[in-house]
Amino acid sequence: MQTVGFNSILSMRQCILLARRQFSATAQSALSGSQTNDRQLPPPPIKSSDKMRGWQLHNYGDIDELQLSDKLKIPQIRSSNECLVRIRATAVNPIDLAMLRGYGATVLNKMRCQPGDGIEFPLILGREFCGELVQTGMGVPADSLSLGTRVWGVVPLQSSTGAHAEYVAVPSYCLSPAPKELDDCEAASVLYAGLTAWSGLYITGGLGGPCGAATASGGGAHKRVLVLGGSGGVGTLAIQILKSQKVQVLATCSENAIEMVRNLGADFVVDYNNREAVEELCKYAPYDIVLDCAGQGGQQAAESKFDFRQYITFSSPLLANIDKQGLGLGALKNVFDLVQTNVKSVTQRGGLVKWGFFSPAPQGIQFLQKLVEQRKLMPLIDSSYGFGDLPKAFEKMKGGHLRGKIVVKL
Structure with missing residues (x-):
């Protein structure tokens, strides 16, 4: 009986010591967590009256x-x-x-x-x-x-x-x-112009195949692309995107921007006001894509002097037609404009005219972020x-x- 009692007392003392240790560890953990939270405080909450x-x-x-x-x-x-x-x-x-x-x-x-x-x-x-x-x-x-x-x-x-x-x-x-x-x-x-360029090349133009639009993998190596308006917000990013994917890039811009566009990596740059220089672009035709970042519009595609497989413009009449003629008639006008433009371009230049748009796609953001981190886009x-x-x-x-x-x- 005495042995049993002594063992019971010993067990009680061990339990008390164990409980003290656990309490001490918990307190230290809580204090440590509090200090961590103090170092990484979230922004103050926004009040409805702010x-x-x-x-x-x-x-x-x-x-x-x-x-x-x-x-x-x-x-x-x-x-x-x-x-x-x-x-x-x-x-x-x-x-x-x-x-x-x-x-x-x-x-x-x-x-x-x-x-x-x-x-x-x-x-x-x-x-x-x-x-x-x-x-x-x-x-x-x-x-x-x-x-x-x-x-x-x-x-x-x-x-x-x-x-x-x-x-x-x-x-x-x-x-x-x-x-x-x-x-x-x-x-x-970066993102608005970059996603516009990315969407035009990979979603509308299918430059990298199915994976180019569905993922952040990019693609398009050894293709040939002509960028019209290479010195603007969309054009400068489009050139860098294309060069990062080992695409052959030609570009047009004004005379005083030629050196800048060359420094972006364009392989051949011409002044769009110089007729003789523009005619040199015919030597590189047909182009896999002509990317219109200069606002020329699809109507100008058939008037160009060089052949292409795709002419992608960001200056589509889609919303403007609906603004002028309403949803119903505007939609019909859009279909008519697209068909008429493509009949001319296919007949005269051998390629299709397509409309490109800004797209807030997560895979596009990931693609651009990857290029920035690799210092291939600035x-x-x-x-x-x-x-x-x-x-x-x-x-x-x-x-x-x-x-x-x-x-x-x-």
Whole structure:
């Protein structure tokens, strides 16, 4: 009996010691976790009463329609896959100037308005940005996009709240961690033009075969592509994308931009105003793709002097026809225009005319990010402005003849 009692007391003492050790370990772990959290604090939560600055549009028209306000509501996350970003830098693209004038309003307004809600304004323009992730929906995995991450992203065309403001809410597939190789302004000037070029080459043009459009693998080695307008925002990135994939690249630009375009890696560059130089492009025909980044449009394809298999233009009449003639007649006009243009181009130049578009595809973002990390793609910045001078950035865009992108710093 005494032995049993002694063993019982010993067991009780061992249990007490074990419990003390466990408590001490738990306390140290909690303290360590608290210290870790102190070092990696997430951004403060956004209150519903918080306001932001932003440039709003209440009517379509010219640049004087842009109005700066510091009392705008911060966009709210409305679906589980959305993210809220505090913007550090953004850009002005030709699509912003076109949308300011009402381009695509018929289609885009139907996409952005809820059923029974005909409210079209106010609008905030801006299609791309670099910033800090401050809030995510419940469906966004924390391991892929954590709060406080520096991100770059794009805004879908149908969104009424763009990136020309201090905050923007976008679907998570439009975002990715920003490359460390780029500063904020550089990161804010890649994705819209880069995804436009990528989409035209790989989705519309099928340059890399089925995997080129469905994955971030790229492709197109040993193909021959002519880039019209090689010194603009889309053209400069298209040339770098093509050269990274070992494509033979020829380009046109103005005389004073020839050296710059050559430095991007183009194999042969000509002044588009020099007729004799343009005729030299016939020596390299037929082209696998002629990529129109100069706004010439598909109607000019049949008038060119060189043959091609595909002529891809980003200046399609798709939305403009619907703006002018409505959804029904506009759609019929689009079919007629495309058929008529292709009959001429196939007959005279032997290839098809296709319309290219911006596409916020995650695999496209991954492709561009990979090229930046490999230092095979670097954006060219024409000029930069402060947020309060955004109308001046629009004036610069309106003037044309750019050498890269126009960025706006917040």
